[in-house]
Amino acid sequence: MKKFKFVDLFAGCGGLEDGFLQTGYYECVSSVEWLKPQVETLRHRLKTKWNYDDADNKVLHFDIQREEELFSGWDDSEFGISKGLDYLVKKSDGIDLIMGGPPCQAYSVAGRVRDENGMKDDYRNYLFEHYLSVVDRYKPKLFIFENVPGILSATPKEISIIDTIKEEFSKHGYLISSDLKKYGVINAADYGVPQNRKRVIIFGVRKDLCGDAAIEVVDDFYKIILPKYKTDKRYTVEDAIGDLPVIYPIWDEKHRKQRKSYNFDETVNWHKPRYHSLRDMEIFQLLAKDIETGKNKYIEAKELTKLYAKKVGSNSPIHRYHVLRKNQPGTTILAHLYKDGNRFIHYDSKQARTITPREAARIQSFDDDFEFLGSQGNVYQMIGNAVPPKLAYAIGMAVNDILDKIENEGS
Structure with missing residues (x-):
């Protein structure tokens, strides 16, 4: 042919x-x-x-x-x-x-x-x-x-x-x-x-x-x-990433050695979380749980801006956080993800984190056999630009x- x-x-x-x-x-x-x-x-x-x-x-x-x-x-x-x-x-x-x-x-x-x-x-x-x-x-x-x-x-x-x-x-x-x-x-x-x-x-x-x-x-x-x-069919975030191994946070500061904030086993290429501070992990858990419980206090930009000011101690003209909705298609994956993942928070409050490169790749519809080479920042950037x-x-x-x-x- x-x-x-x-x-x-x-x-x-x-x-x-x-x-x-x-x-x-x-x-x-x-x-x-x-x-x-x-x-x-x-x-x-x-x-x-x-x-x-x-x-x-x-x-x-x-x-x-x-x-x-x-x-x-x-x-x-x-x-x-x-x-x-x-x-x-x-x-x-x-x-x-x-x-x-x-x-x-x-x-x-x-x-x-x-x-x-x-x-x-x-x-x-x-x-x-x-x-x-x-x-x-x-x-x-x-x-x-x-x-x-x-x-x-x-x-x-x-x-x-x-x-x-x-x-x-x-x-x-x-x-x-x-x-x-x-x-x-x-x-x-x-x-x-x-x-x-x-x-x-x-x-x-x-x-x-x-x-x-x-x-x-x-x-x-x-x-x-x-x-x-x-x-x-319109595919959802859960359709894309719901079967990936769960990544559990490490809450005890004594055990957060070598800038490791999560327990995980990278059985799927690049299913590896970035490091987060305890403050950020608490925010991610709060926001995901807010949606899970149906309270929805923080789904509006005004409340998210207030939360950012309260937790971080500075004001921002735009809200900094977004939890991916498990039963909807994801928001647009951006190259800026390599600098800031706060707009791509995992929907599962138990995981208290932002998405991994592999999760970003799946939301972009890359097959799991697509191997990305480079640093974690490089990989987030190339996935977001693709x-x-x-x-x-x-x-x-x-x-x-x-x-x-x-x-x-x-x-």
Whole structure:
């Protein structure tokens, strides 16, 4: 069976391409990522799960902003040696698809609120230009561009970033939806991911392949083809993590040696809690028990803000705590989890903790055989930044349907 060939940009640890590879319809030509733990994780996954013996060469550890070297190769003290992307694409006799999404911090609404300039001066606003350069160079049939919903309202330098993206891709021969606000926002919970995670999926098609039918191809992707792969059930946090081994807190300060605050046996990879102080553990237990008992005193932001001020001794403009609801999809897993897990408190009051990396991975729909490499902080960050593989699987199935149709009509 012929497989469609892709390049994955801003690949992270590979959540997006893992879902595509699970379909059985695709072959990875190359992936580009600049953070080392993510690169090592993706290489390991391609070798151990997908049997890519040449994963070290396929996964390019490099800065996409250095375009000339990215294409032609480099010899660099930080990023090592590579023949570059041109070599890999030529070796594979071209590609069918480019996927990926630039870092989303510059587009996120929360990021714009926190930044005094609303992220208008953030260089990441324009990383899509490097994505476009790769698309323009290799002319794939289709592309998938993933990002946060905030991209739809981002206006660096008072210009709509989404309008700029539409115009630039159009200039280079690609059509995307004219109404992404209506069609482009996809909730991963609709596709079997136990998490309410809304993301903008920009699907683009090369206009010369479809002619006047290009608009119909784009519209069908959102209205007919992708929705075919929705799941009948919405999965909950308990569905995702309820069968994992229980992790019990250590309350006696005398036994909290070597910064160990819980008793656990890591029988499942990365089911390992972070260290918490007794104060924080008491807060987590209080908040989880409040929901378990049905009192629900602390489910409102105002009460949580008061609690934070009382327990921590400082005021915060936003509430700092959230208990995951066991009978609902989880809240959006964020990369910020590597700094602060207080918005991801386990629903079981007896455990008095925030979620482990493996629990975060399950809520992101990663399989347990997906091995993350790096420090605990690295792992939380790469999980939070990833595209959920189950959502990626659905997108991969939909894209395959369209590529099959294009191929059949062109033959």
